[in-house]
Amino acid sequence: MVKLNKIYTRTGDDGTTGLGTGERRLKSDLRIDAYGTIDEANACIGMARIHTAATYPAIDAMLGRIQNDLFDLGADLAVPDDGKPLGYEPLRITAVQTDRVEKDIDLLNKDLQPLKSFVLNGGTPAAAALHLARTVARRAERIMVALTQNPGEHLNREAIRYINRVSDFLFVAARAVNDNGNADVLWIPGKNR
DSSP, rough: OOOOOSSSSSTTTTTTOOOTTTTTEEEEEEHHHHHHHHHHHHHHHHHHHHHHHTHHHHHHHHHHHHHHHHHHHHHHHHOOOOOOOOOOOOOOHHHHHHHHHHHHHHHTTSOOOSSSOEEEEEESSSHHHHHHHHHHHHHHHHHHHHTTTTTTTOHHHHHHHHHHHHHEEEEEHHHHTTTTGTTTTETTTTTTT
């Protein structure tokens, strides 16, 4: 159980933060950037839920599960998956979590109007907020992939699958709250030339 009695510790005043392993890293480190961006995506989902809570309870429940999973993902990223003994079992994103998001996508997608163009970020306030969350989740995914390219860095591969699926979910959910795609704002190539 997490216990947070004291919010400031002063240990980060030198520009570092601690991983779940106890290792100190610069706050600008790619791993820290990855789980910080996951936290940002989670905050964006929280803002989107202001618009979904009353009107779209099923989608809101899905978003609530994703928010909890994103904390799991942050915990996963905070403990490098390098095979070194830790003395405890670290929290990792699992295929079960990814599969659940896929099922939610399929459930929402079955009622959507087919797309004939790219969708601009907008429509209803709920859709705009979900699109914003999606773009932040995509940035987190790019950072996570970049992290895998650094020598000596190890990442749970399911974590990348999971955040990729969350981004897909947020796109489909944005279309769902846009009257199942009927209120989508479509891109018109070259419209303003």
